[in-house]
Amino acid sequence: MGKIGALTDVVKSGLTKADEFLDYLGNKIGNLNIPEFSPSLKAAENLPQEIGNYKDLKAWMIKKGGAKGGELEWSGADEFFAGKKVTKDELVRYLKSNTNFIKEDTNVAKGKMSSATFLDQLDYDVEEKAIADYVERELANLKGKNDINYIRDDLYEEIEGMRYWVNKQDEFHSKIYPDGKIPSEIVDSVESDALTYTDENFPLGGTNTSETVYRYEDPTGKLKNYIEDAHLFDGLPGEDIIAHTRTAEFPVVDGGNAYHVGELQSDIAQIGRDRGTRSRAEEIDWQEYGGMMLEQPETSGAPFVESTNQWVDMLLKKELKKAIESGSEFMTIPSSKLVRKYTHGSVEGQGEFYDSIVPMRLQKLAKKYDPNAKIVQKKIKTEVSDENVKALPLTQILINNVLKTGLPKYAMPITAIGGYGALSELKEEPQ
16 A cells, blocks of 8 residues: 555656646746636635625625725625625625726737837838829829829829828838838838827837726726826727826847836826825715715725725736736836836936836735745847836746736735745735
């Protein structure tokens, strides 16, 4: 029996190693789909009793089960079950249906985003000369006609009209480049029409350049179109926006690829930092009665906007998921110097945010999944120059543990991942 038991252990060990290898191989190949979960739903599923007063069940879920008060509040659970006796099954069913209230809307420009992408940034000597040559070729075929100047004007008007119509680009290029040889700076670029984007607010030279807005969709329908965001993006929703990001993928100077999160911002949270934000109950009162029961007209309330850490953590979790799924070796964030280069913001505000808060929160997040995770300095290749950035290496340990445990929709994991005792030493920050 001893030999059989030993053999069984060897087989189990071999299977474990094989599983790890398959995980590694699969992660490298790509096609990852990182799960997200609701901490409050998990807590409800683990309730030790089948029925009770909501207030008592909620207290256990938060204190013992890892639920988050903010998630219960903004899912509408607090008002739906207020003062009621509720069964475990009812609570689970409600949270399954109503905790996916952060929605993402993204514009992506496929291909390389270069200065040639923007017609207002194009070296017009290239395209303007091609247009002029086309017009003169056409006029050469009309020798002897009296209204040559009028015809010239008509030709310019016609070709300029094609120039700005996406569905006429092939015809436009065939006319001004009859030999089919389109200049490389135009061939290698992508259409920028999908993005609210210029080379003045983000580094050029990246691929899969994206703008994403994260908005609150109230499961109960009581709060709708009530938050107006200062940043509006072409083709994306402009109401109930909690935060937005700008991202792109860049090559890393010393090897690898970076999923670069070049901008993280929450306009509503920044306003609320100085004026305060309303709770959900206060917000509903404000929308229904014009805030007659409120002493002060604080800023609109929404999930994650009560503190900088909350909305930053939410964005970093969302973007970490995308960084891993992109197959990049690093997730990078800019230095404040790089951000100011494109946005011309204040040294004080952006310095603390991008040089301290964001890298600290990203490293804290990463250490939940890999205790050895550490932010390092790297350089990414942009169109203009090599730029210094802060980088999180996306290690196989980090990737595997994120895949196994998923990313919480509303809070960081509060228990250690099996096998990594050091993780248990990281205390959960209040959300």
